[in-house]
Structure formats: structure tokens, C-alpha cells
Amino acid sequence: MERVLTLPESPAAPLSIRAKALVFHDPGSLDLLQDVERIAKSEATVLVIGETGTGKELIARHIHAESGRTGPFVPVNCGAFSETLIDAELFGHEAGAFTGASHARAGWFEAANGGTLFLDEIGDLPLSLQVKLLRVLQERQVVRLGSRRGIPLDVRLIAATNIDLARAVEAQHFRADLFYRLSVATVRLPPLRDRPADILPLARHFIATYCVRLGRPLLSLTPQAQQALLSYSWPGNIRELENVIHYALIVSGDDCITERDIKLIPLSGGAPTGQDQKLVVGGLGAGSLRDAANVSAPSSETQAASLPPPAADEWTALAEAFSQLLRKGETDLFSRIEETLIHTAFAHAGENQVKSAKVLGITRNMLRTQLKRHGLLTTGDDQIEPV
Incomplete structure (x- = not known):
């Protein structure tokens, strides 16, 4: 037995603001649905x-x-x-x-x-x-x-x-x-990671939905792609899964979705899943939707020329530090710089989310996504702080 709940269709709505489908396939999910319907x-x-x-x-x-x-x-x-x-x-x-x-x-x-x-x-x-x-x-x-x-x-x-x-x-x-x-x-x-039997049924639901929207025939998931979905922890839950499937359908050129098309953001900050090792900036669906782009290693001269012009001594020193890291061939540089900045700003603000977000010039929701991604915040700790 499998049950699916979906939001009312609204073409004008943003693509990734909330979970738009809920599949009850996992035994625990089916038990939960029974309780919900009794409460109703x-x-x-x-x-x-x-x-x-x-x-x-x-x-x-x-x-x-x-x-x-x-x-x-x-x-x-x-x-x-x-x-x-x-x-x-x-x-x-x-x-x-x-x-x-x-x-x-x-x-x-x-x-x-x-x-x-x-x-x-x-x-x-x-x-x-x-x-x-x-x-x-x-x-x-x-x-x-x-x-x-x-x-x-x-x-x-x-x-x-x-x-x-x-x-x-x-x-x-x-x-x-x-x-x-x-x-x-x-x-x-x-969370989705605690009901793994719902992952593939949800993925198939989103494949069917987006194949219709994109005017494509119904695609299937290769065994390797299925394993990639099942082995991921899904910090962005159903919303993240929807975005991953949507992106996979955009880049897939075959009659099936392969592991190469599945772009995930590991919590450890390691390289994304996929044989071509594309760098995914920010994360698809984990709080904010970013662009995915192919990144190749430029020459040292190109790297130095592309650095921002110094605005003060501190910025000059920072630019030089970036240049040295690039010349040394450091890998996963964007993720490591982002993690360092988030850790430093959070400590500087006394682990206060409101102050940290203000210092960084981002919204509090964006900050919370980053804090969770880098292991500085759990669901139980979220928002429990003085403003």
C-alpha cells in the first residue's frame, strides 16, 4: 500500500519553497498516516x-x-x-x-x-x-x-x-x-533519512511530475542512481530531493537518470556525488537554490588576475592568502572557505544567530541552513537563543 499527498498545483509558485509531495510507503510512515487520520x-x-x-x-x-x-x-x-x-x-x-x-x-x-x-x-x-x-x-x-x-x-x-x-x-x-x-x-x-523506504517512491513521483512539465518521456533511475539517492542523508529532506530530481532531468541526456546526473552536497563538505565532479555551489534545495556549474582549474596567472582588487590592508592579505591556496592546488576550496567563514562569524557573534546573520549580511534562515550544513546547529538547538 502506498499513499501520496501533494500540494495544490500553482504554476506561479516558486519551485523550491516547501515540500510539495509526501509519500507514505515506509511502514513507519503508514503508521504515522493512520494516527494523523484519527486525529483529523x-x-x-x-x-x-x-x-x-x-x-x-x-x-x-x-x-x-x-x-x-x-x-x-x-x-x-x-x-x-x-x-x-x-x-x-x-x-x-x-x-x-x-x-x-x-x-x-x-x-x-x-x-x-x-x-x-x-x-x-x-x-x-x-x-x-x-x-x-x-x-x-x-x-x-x-x-x-x-x-x-x-x-x-x-x-x-x-x-x-x-x-x-x-x-x-x-x-x-x-x-x-x-x-x-x-x-x-x-x-x-x-526526517527523510529516517524513512528510507519513502525515498525512491518520492523520487519516482517527482520524475513523473517534472517529465510532464519538461515535455520529456518518463525516465527511470539506474541501479547506481538509486543507490546514490538511498545512501545520502538528505539534510534538506523532501524539498532537497525534489530539486535534485529536477536538476537530474534537466541535465540527463538518456532515457534514464544515471549516477552522473545526481548532484548531492555531502554534509562532510567532500566532493559532490557524480563522475564528472561538478562543483555545486551552496546546495540544491537545502534552504536556498544555487546554480550548478562546471569548474575547471585555471592557470596561476588567470587566478591572480581574477582576484578582487584590494580595498584595505586586510583585504589585500586575504586576497594573497586565496592566491597562495590556489597556486598550491587546494581542492574543494569554496566549501572550505565557506565553512571557515561561517565558523568564524558564529564564534565572533557569541554563537548568536541574529548577530551572525547581520555580520554576514544574510538572512537568518540562510544562516541556519549554513550552520546545520557545517555541524554548528542541530534541529533541537534551532532558534533557541536571545536576540
């Missing part, structure tokens, strides 16, 4: 826990579909709004409630009335709004900003997180009372 029949608030890219929204959508609720399924990413905006987005506002509020507007809770509200990245919700969310859950009504009148609600709440909320409670980043209120029914989605 109740009215219990659900907390879905899992790493990025494991399919938390797919589980939430399935719970809604199986619940019998006739209202809409409304997904909201709590990390996508600033602290000043998310209050009005969730709970709504009246005209004149704040500067720029020229007319009244319903929030996401009201939009989901009669249906299901899915709050993704619930761990990013500010403490001040956690109090309001708890009150809404207890009183089953919402009060818009600028109003004193409660609006009755019939909304089922499903929350999701990729962090350990119990540890967040201990660190006083998340309210204990809200945690217990959310976790009436908890669904823990295992």
Missing part, C-alpha cells in the same frame, strides 16, 4: 513538529481534508511578517487602529472561520502575541485591533515548528501555557 476526526488543536522540508503543511492540509470541516484551509507563515504587522494580520483591525489603517480588515482567524488555520513557524511568534493567541484559543473569539467587541470563531488551529518548543519554553522564548494548549495532539514528522 477530532477537534483537537494539533502541533506538527519536523525539520524544514519534511512536509508539515501537507500533513496540516490532510488533517483539514479528513476533518469534514466545510470552511477554508488558511496557511500563515508566522516568520513572514514583522512583529508590528503580524498582530493586525492574525487578528484583524478596525479603521484608524494605527497609521495607515484607512479601513477595517478581517484577520486570518476570521478568514479561516468554519475551517482550519495553519500557523507555520509558530516558534517565531513574538511573546506579546503568544498571549493574544492563547486568549483566542481559550475564549474562541477574536478582538480586532482598535475594537473592544469580540467576534465568535469556529476555527481549528494547526501549528507547526521545526524547533524544539519544550526547550524554547525552558529558555523563556515560548509560553508554557500556550505550548500545552497547542500540543493536545502532537504529530512528529521524521
Whole structure:
């Protein structure tokens, strides 16, 4: 028996922002699906826990579909709004409630009335709004900003997180009372590496999907390509697998996908899988999609000429260090420089993610991807820190 959950088709959506399919083939996955469908029949608030890219929204959508609720399924990413905006987005506002509020507007809770509200990245919700969310859950009504009148609600709440909320409670980043209120029914989605029997069925699903989009006949996986997929740890989970398959179909020239077409990013920072040893910059699907490019070794003269012009003594010294490494023929240089920079910046910022991201000039999500890739952050440690 095999079950497949997919997101609604949306051609305008970005290619790699979330897991778009979830296959239940592994015995553990099938047991999990049975538990999920039992939970769906109740009215219990659900907390879905899992790493990025494991399919938390797919589980939430399935719970809604199986619940019998006739209202809409409304997904909201709590990390996508600033602290000043998310209050009005969730709970709504009246005209004149704040500067720029020229007319009244319903929030996401009201939009989901009669249906299901899915709050993704619930761990990013500010403490001040956690109090309001708890009150809404207890009183089953919402009060818009600028109003004193409660609006009755019939909304089922499903929350999701990729962090350990119990540890967040201990660190006083998340309210204990809200945690217990959310976790009436908890669904823990295992990472892809812990359900290996799902890997090849998922790969075949994505092959079928992208062959249609690319106008290609259905391709198969060679035994060597299958082994490459099964032996990889998939830090980016289903989302990463989708991107790997998509790329393999783009570069494959035969009627099958070979090991050469499978481009993976080993956690150890070693050379990518594949006989032609292409350098994959950043990683396909592990948080951010980068370009894959063929890299050949230029001459020493070309290397020196391509170095950036010095802007200060420190930059001159750094450029000279790079030049020496290139002349020595160091391999895997990009990955090692990236790892060194991430380690150094994280230590410099006192292992604070927000400060590290600011120093490096990247987003916090991008930083977390790099920290996990280089072994500086585990799922349980994610986001549990002072800002």
C-alpha cells in the first residue's frame, strides 16, 4: 500500500519553497498516516513538529481534508511578517487602529472561520502575541485591533515548528501555557533519512511530475542512481530531493537518470556525488537554490588576475592568502572557505544567530541552513537563543 499527498498545483509558485509531495510507503510512515487520520476526526488543536522540508503543511492540509470541516484551509507563515504587522494580520483591525489603517480588515482567524488555520513557524511568534493567541484559543473569539467587541470563531488551529518548543519554553522564548494548549495532539514528522523506504517512491513521483512539465518521456533511475539517492542523508529532506530530481532531468541526456546526473552536497563538505565532479555551489534545495556549474582549474596567472582588487590592508592579505591556496592546488576550496567563514562569524557573534546573520549580511534562515550544513546547529538547538 502506498499513499501520496501533494500540494495544490500553482504554476506561479516558486519551485523550491516547501515540500510539495509526501509519500507514505515506509511502514513507519503508514503508521504515522493512520494516527494523523484519527486525529483529523477530532477537534483537537494539533502541533506538527519536523525539520524544514519534511512536509508539515501537507500533513496540516490532510488533517483539514479528513476533518469534514466545510470552511477554508488558511496557511500563515508566522516568520513572514514583522512583529508590528503580524498582530493586525492574525487578528484583524478596525479603521484608524494605527497609521495607515484607512479601513477595517478581517484577520486570518476570521478568514479561516468554519475551517482550519495553519500557523507555520509558530516558534517565531513574538511573546506579546503568544498571549493574544492563547486568549483566542481559550475564549474562541477574536478582538480586532482598535475594537473592544469580540467576534465568535469556529476555527481549528494547526501549528507547526521545526524547533524544539519544550526547550524554547525552558529558555523563556515560548509560553508554557500556550505550548500545552497547542500540543493536545502532537504529530512528529521524521526526517527523510529516517524513512528510507519513502525515498525512491518520492523520487519516482517527482520524475513523473517534472517529465510532464519538461515535455520529456518518463525516465527511470539506474541501479547506481538509486543507490546514490538511498545512501545520502538528505539534510534538506523532501524539498532537497525534489530539486535534485529536477536538476537530474534537466541535465540527463538518456532515457534514464544515471549516477552522473545526481548532484548531492555531502554534509562532510567532500566532493559532490557524480563522475564528472561538478562543483555545486551552496546546495540544491537545502534552504536556498544555487546554480550548478562546471569548474575547471585555471592557470596561476588567470587566478591572480581574477582576484578582487584590494580595498584595505586586510583585504589585500586575504586576497594573497586565496592566491597562495590556489597556486598550491587546494581542492574543494569554496566549501572550505565557506565553512571557515561561517565558523568564524558564529564564534565572533557569541554563537548568536541574529548577530551572525547581520555580520554576514544574510538572512537568518540562510544562516541556519549554513550552520546545520557545517555541524554548528542541530534541529533541537534551532532558534533557541536571545536576540
